[in-house]
Amino acid sequence: MPSERLVLRPPKRGHKILIAADGLRIPDDPIVPLIEGDGIGPEVVQVALQAIDAAVETAFHGRRTIAWYPVPAGEKAMFQYGELLPEATLAAIREYVVALKGPMTTPVGGGFRSLNVALRKALDLYANVRPVYWIPGMPSPVTHPERVDVVIFREGTEDVYAGIEWEKGSAEAMRMIEILEKEFQTRVRADSGIGVKPISETGSKRLVRKAIRYAIENRRKSVTLVHKGNIMKYTEGAFRAWGYEVAQQEFGDRTISWDDALRKYDGKPPADRVVIKDVIADNMFQQLLLRPEEYEVLATTNLNGDYLSDAAAAQIGGLGVAAGGNIGDAHAVFEPVHGSAPKYAGLNKVNPAAEMLAGVMMLEYLGWKEAATRLRDAVRKVVAAKIVTYDLARQMPGAKEVGTSAFAEAVVDAIHGAGA
Numbered sequence: 001m002p003s004e005r006l007v008l009r010p011p012k013r014g015h016k017i018l019i020a021a022d023g024l025r026i027p028d029d030p031i032v033p034l035i036e037g038d039g040i041g042p043e044v045v046q047v048a049l050q051a052i053d054a055a056v057e058t059a060f061h062g063r064r065t066i067a068w069y070p071v072p073a074g075e076k077a078m079f080q081y082g083e084l085l086p087e088a089t090l091a092a093i094r095e096y097v098v099a100l101k102g103p104m105t106t107p108v109g110g111g112f113r114s115l116n117v118a119l120r121k122a123l124d125l126y127a128n129v130r131p132v133y134w135i136p137g138m139p140s141p142v143t144h145p146e147r148v149d150v151v152i153f154r155e156g157t158e159d160v161y162a163g164i165e166w167e168k169g170s171a172e173a174m175r176m177i178e179i180l181e182k183e184f185q186t187r188v189r190a191d192s193g194i195g196v197k198p199i200s201e202t203g204s205k206r207l208v209r210k211a212i213r214y215a216i217e218n219r220r221k222s223v224t225l226v227h228k229g230n231i232m233k234y235t236e237g238a239f240r241a242w243g244y245e246v247a248q249q250e251f252g253d254r255t256i257s258w259d260d261a262l263r264k265y266d267g268k269p270p271a272d273r274v275v276i277k278d279v280i281a282d283n284m285f286q287q288l289l290l291r292p293e294e295y296e297v298l299a300t301t302n303l304n305g306d307y308l309s310d311a312a313a314a315q316i317g318g319l320g321v322a323a324g325g326n327i328g329d330a331h332a333v334f335e336p337v338h339g340s341a342p343k344y345a346g347l348n349k350v351n352p353a354a355e356m357l358a359g360v361m362m363l364e365y366l367g368w369k370e371a372a373t374r375l376r377d378a379v380r381k382v383v384a385a386k387i388v389t390y391d392l393a394r395q396m397p398g399a400k401e402v403g404t405s406a407f408a409e410a411v412v413d414a415i416h417g418a419g420a
């Protein structure tokens, strides 16, 4: 069936989230598009919904509910509708603003490098946000994982991910090499592939703006601009400069640069100011290992953020519990960081915690903090009781290994105040 004719029907109950000039208007029964994904997606999504619904129910006693709106994407959409990412699905997320998704398989040769990158581009979800904090009991390769509590804001539309590159020997690469030589007197080896790294003032500022707003709203003490500006001055270096500029020009009374904090306040800035500092990317990897407690919010360019967020996630327990949000000016899609792990599909084996924690982020975005806290606390409680899936059990001495659904049941029981 051609995608133009694919008509999706929203649920009969529920209301739209509205975008107003000063923020989102969240009804008590928002309609939330749901992509269940491929591979292990459906099973982790299904149990995550049970946990999210239970958290909302116990937090608001029926006054609030989510009207889930399943929309197709990924392998199943390809099979049913001949398209991996149907326009009707994108239109639904555009219309209903906030969505939750499971992991999707990107078939090799399906016309997309990555479905997620395509989704981010189509909806201009420019900030990839990943909170990284430790849940007591989680296996960790570092001595003090409890010191890690950072939120990474990674720019998601620019940098070497813009997809502007040409293969060695292609007409385009040869032409670029020629232009560089003839017009810019720059020599590049003839057998080079060529990539372009665009970093704009607009793209950098809107990302840093979002990170600073988050820090102010969540009483975080600092925002660190991560860059490689010592080498790439007009891209990475400019990101740093634009970051400081946005802080000073738009949040001048709520932020203070670390230099000013040292000069004017002897390194002890007023408590109501968010400190803006910067760290060179390679040093940031060391810092996160050695002094993680000095970092609360990181604002990064695309590639640096990709590396950093995986390295940071490894410190607190890895893929099974890492969640993220792709967030634009209003629209947001929340998801686990892991993929669709096809070899485990249908086995009731994998860890649904990351999908649940994506739900926590979504609830926070809706401003439903009570429900978010209930769900996060319940996951903590179950992990602390050492009731875990295989991926964690094999690293936790004395753990009780359970399947996906039993882990979820334990979480739902914990939400209701029983069990675990």
Ligand code: NAD
Pocket (backbone or CB within 6 Å): 040, 044, 102, 103, 104, 105, 106, 107, 116, 319, 320, 335, 336, 337, 338, 339, 340, 341, 342, 343, 350, 351, 352, 354, 391
């Ligand atoms: P993957 O994350 O799917 O799986 C790698 C390994 O991690 C698995 O074999 C498994 O051992 C472990 N794992 C992943 N999720 C787990 C969970 N919830 N519980 C326990 N263990 C878990 O990565 P991959 O194999 O490289 O990718 C498979 C497919 O997923 C590819 O098609 C890829 O494009 C896609 N992918 C999608 C997303 C997304 O939708 N956000 C992200 C990454 C990869």
